[in-house]
Amino acid sequence: MTTEHLPEHPEFLWRNPDPKKSYDAVIVGGGGHGLATAYFLAKNHGMTNIAVLEKGWLAGGNMARNTTIIRSNYLWDESAAIYEHSLKLWEILPEELDYDFLFSQRGVMNLAHTLGDVRESMRRVGANKLNGVDAEWLDPQQVKELCPILNISDNIRYPVMGATYQPRAGIAKHDHVAWAFARKCDEMGVDIIQNCEVTGFLKDGNKVVGVKTNRGTINTEKVGLCAAGHSSVLAEMAGFRLPIQSHPLQALVSELHEQVHPTVVMSNHVHVYVSQAHKGELVMGAGVDSYNGYGQRGSFHVIEEQMAAAVELFPIFARAHVLRTWGGIVDTTLDASPIVGLSPVENMYVNCGWGTGGFKGTPGAGLTFAHTIATGAPHALNKPFSLERFETGALIDEHGAAAVAH
Amino acid sequence: MLLFSCPNCGPRDETEFHYGGQAHVPYPKDADALTDKEWSEFLFYRDNTRGDFAERWVHSTGCRQWFNMLRDTVSYEIKAVYPMGGSRPDQPPATAAQTQQKGQQS
Amino acid sequence: MAQTAERENDVIRGLRRSPAGHLADAFSQGSVSGEQGVTLREVPFLTMIGVRAAPGSAVWDRLGAVMGGLPERYGQVTGSGAGDGPGTEQGVSVLWLGPQEFLVIAADGPNALGGGAAGASLLGGLLDALAGDPGQVVDLSANRTTFELAGPSARAVLEKSCALDLHPREFTVGTAVNTQIGLIPAVLWKVDEAAFRIFPRASFADFLGRWLLDGMREYAAVEVP
Numbered sequence: 001m002t003t004e005h006l007p008e009h010p011e012f013l014w015r016n017p018d019p020k021k022s023y024d025a026v027i028v029g030g031g032g033h034g035l036a037t038a039y040f041l042a043k044n045h046g047m048t049n050i051a052v053l054e055k056g057w058l059a060g061g062n063m064a065r066n067t068t069i070i071r072s073n074y075l076w077d078e079s080a081a082i083y084e085h086s087l088k089l090w091e092i093l094p095e096e097l098d099y100d101f102l103f104s105q106r107g108v109m110n111l112a113h114t115l116g117d118v119r120e121s122m123r124r125v126g127a128n129k130l131n132g133v134d135a136e137w138l139d140p141q142q143v144k145e146l147c148p149i150l151n152i153s154d155n156i157r158y159p160v161m162g163a164t165y166q167p168r169a170g171i172a173k174h175d176h177v178a179w180a181f182a183r184k185c186d187e188m189g190v191d192i193i194q195n196c197e198v199t200g201f202l203k204d205g206n207k208v209v210g211v212k213t214n215r216g217t218i219n220t221e222k223v224g225l226c227a228a229g230h231s232s233v234l235a236e237m238a239g240f241r242l243p244i245q246s247h248p249l250q251a252l253v254s255e256l257h258e259q260v261h262p263t264v265v266m267s268n269h270v271h272v273y274v275s276q277a278h279k280g281e282l283v284m285g286a287g288v289d290s291y292n293g294y295g296q297r298g299s300f301h302v303i304e305e306q307m308a309a310a311v312e313l314f315p316i317f318a319r320a321h322v323l324r325t326w327g328g329i330v331d332t333t334l335d336a337s338p339i340v341g342l343s344p345v346e347n348m349y350v351n352c353g354w355g356t357g358g359f360k361g362t363p364g365a366g367l368t369f370a371h372t373i374a375t376g377a378p379h380a381l382n383k384p385f386s387l388e389r390f391e392t393g394a395l396i397d398e399h400g401a402a403a404v405a406h
Numbered sequence: 407m408l409l410f411s412c413p414n415c416g417p418r419d420e421t422e423f424h425y426g427g428q429a430h431v432p433y434p435k436d437a438d439a440l441t442d443k444e445w446s447e448f449l450f451y452r453d454n455t456r457g458d459f460a461e462r463w464v465h466s467t468g469c470r471q472w473f474n475m476l477r478d479t480v481s482y483e484i485k486a487v488y489p490m491g492g493s494r495p496d497q498p499p500a501t502a503a504q505t506q507q508k509g510q511q512s
Numbered sequence: 513m514a515q516t517a518e519r520e521n522d523v524i525r526g527l528r529r530s531p532a533g534h535l536a537d538a539f540s541q542g543s544v545s546g547e548q549g550v551t552l553r554e555v556p557f558l559t560m561i562g563v564r565a566a567p568g569s570a571v572w573d574r575l576g577a578v579m580g581g582l583p584e585r586y587g588q589v590t591g592s593g594a595g596d597g598p599g600t601e602q603g604v605s606v607l608w609l610g611p612q613e614f615l616v617i618a619a620d621g622p623n624a625l626g627g628g629a630a631g632a633s634l635l636g637g638l639l640d641a642l643a644g645d646p647g648q649v650v651d652l653s654a655n656r657t658t659f660e661l662a663g664p665s666a667r668a669v670l671e672k673s674c675a676l677d678l679h680p681r682e683f684t685v686g687t688a689v690n691t692q693i694g695l696i697p698a699v700l701w702k703v704d705e706a707a708f709r710i711f712p713r714a715s716f717a718d719f720l721g722r723w724l725l726d727g728m729r730e731y732a733a734v735e736v737p
């Protein structure tokens with residue numbers, strides 16, 4: 001192999017600045033949500049004197065560990081609104097960010113394996129249509145036409161009895177998404193500060209006025225928490241609790257194969273979701289581990305069960321090899337819906353509890369959370385996702401649509 | 407695969423157990439008297455500790471008994487297994503007066 | 513009257529189908545004799561009675577008196593059938609399932625569940641001993657079936673999918689435990705150095721039967737040195 005054909009080394013997409021003494025706003029967490037929030041703060045609200053603090057490296061947490069599925073076929077009006085807005089943003093972001101992050105609208109199928117599944121799925125298709133979300137009900141034969149490698153025989157433990165299908169849904173290249181946001185943030189003057197771990201908060205009464213980090217104290221007027229699995233830890237530092245439990249969630253990839261899987265297939269019932277990445281590796285997500293865990297790893301039997309289900313649904317996968325498995329930390333709420341809004345601490349805002357919805361929700365979360373931080377009040381889209389809902393009882397139960405991790 | 411030491415059956419695979427969440431959450435002594443906020447805290451708010459965490463497990467496919475476990479949620483190391491009703495081994499036992507005040511200890 | 517009930521019970525017995533009855537031929541064809549042999553058969557319709565009682569209570573003592581003592585520790589089996597080897601199912605055994613939960617196993621027939629005079633059967637005797645006090649005596653005969661896996665390779669077949677330490681040093685003859693085999697919950701009782709009784713729930717019997725047959729298959733082949 002000669003070096004002359006290698007691509008040129010890319011220029012750095014963002015600066016690597018030291019933290020300043022103070023900012024107008026500090027976002028804690030340099031993943032997809034933190035970067036999207038900073039992007040919309042700068043673009044929509046003119047707030048450019050802001051910093052994104054990342055304790056590790058940019059987009060190295062759940063942003064690097066998810067299965068990149070994007071869809072908006074949630075049941076309730078509130079969820080459909082925010083996820084559908086998010087999907088619409090996904091559709092325009094490659095142009096807006098001037099970065100082709102390989103958003104591929106190859107459609108997503110959610111399989112139904114029992115009569116209960118069928119009823120729930122049909123109900124969701126109806127609800128989606130009422131909310132302007134593209135949705136179809138497919139019978140097993142139509143499932144087979146869209147995804148020929150699926151086994152639709154009724155001779156398996158959980159036969160495919162049909163599926164919901166969202167044609168506009170799909171996948172994107174997760175790290176390119178993060179780089180796209182980071183580059184634009186940087187261009188607008190946002191400081192992205194890596195290796196900067198938050199160790200505490202400065203408060204004046206009940207008002208947050210600064211952030212303590214391993215790279216010094218930073219004064220700020222507003223703080224937005226975008227730390228996914230670690231949100232509870234940060235909230236505890238700030239002196240309040242969140243109704244969140246952090247669990248391990250695992251995923252894996254095979255070696256590269258030629259393209260055999262044209263869409264995205266999810267099955268809540270047997271705990272598996274599969275797509276094929278652009279390079280050709282099969283990307284699969286497993287079920288959540290039952291116990292609380294911050295270890296970024298889960299138990300082997302979860303992977304084993306997921307593989308058993310995947311091989312039954314896709315017999316040709318039996319000859320594929322697992323190349324790599326990994327785990328992330330998902331922050332789950334009791335109603336499987338996120339929390340985006342104000343916190344009990346003045347000028348501190350929380351964006352967490354996305355469970356498995358985090359990646360698909362990235363632009364929607366960024367847009368609405370930026371609005372919340374800039375104006376001190378929630379955007380219409382995230383108003384229902386407040387912390388107060390656990391008190392008022394206005395829960396948004398998305399266990400049926402939220403896939404496996406709740 | 408984690409290996410748990412069931413107090414009745416000895417070491418068994420994690421797959422034989424089910425998780426019961428945070429231990430030592432007292433049922434409110436007078437649930438009717440709680441405000442909406444207090445009730446929501448009892449229903450929805452649980453500790454999400456990064457580090458040593460006291461939690462409940464049940465040996466579903468063994469003796470079907472519940473027990474408490476102290477586990478590090480980062481390393482997953484099991485620090486202690488102790489009976490329901492017992493107090494956390496790494497903390498001094500609550501006094502009778504405290505228990506009375508907090509309601510029924512589980 | 514009693515005789516009529518007896519006849520009706522006989523008719524009903526004749527109509528029963530055991531959970532793995534459809535696999536009887538497969539079990540006998542899949543069984544292997546010889547030095548590496550392992551055999552599998554279903555022992556259908558054993559009587560099973562679920563018993564709950566708190567150790568130290570009066571109920572515990574009364575139930576124990578009927579059974580010749582209830583087991584007091586993990587793995588223990590009491591009763592007249594505790595020493596039964598493979599192929600014998602005449603005695604009455606009590607298996608420890610939990611500190612307050614036990615499984616009584618006896619042969620099929622009117623002596624176990626009644627049909628004769630009230631109180632004369634095993635179930636009737638236990639109900640009399642319970643006398644309505646806190647505790648439980650309930651007929652669970654249809655809940656599980658019984659497999660007998662025996663032969664020099666029986667342990668090896670089990671070890672493929674049971675995570676327990678089944679080495680004879682650790683898992684001795686006469687021990688019965690509740691555990692998982694091939695991902696399903698089952699009670700496992702070692703009745704002899706090379707014989708195990710397995711009690712899966714009825715709905716898992718087909719799966720476990722085929723699973724064990726699959727595990728036995730290699731021992732039918734000539735061993736390659």
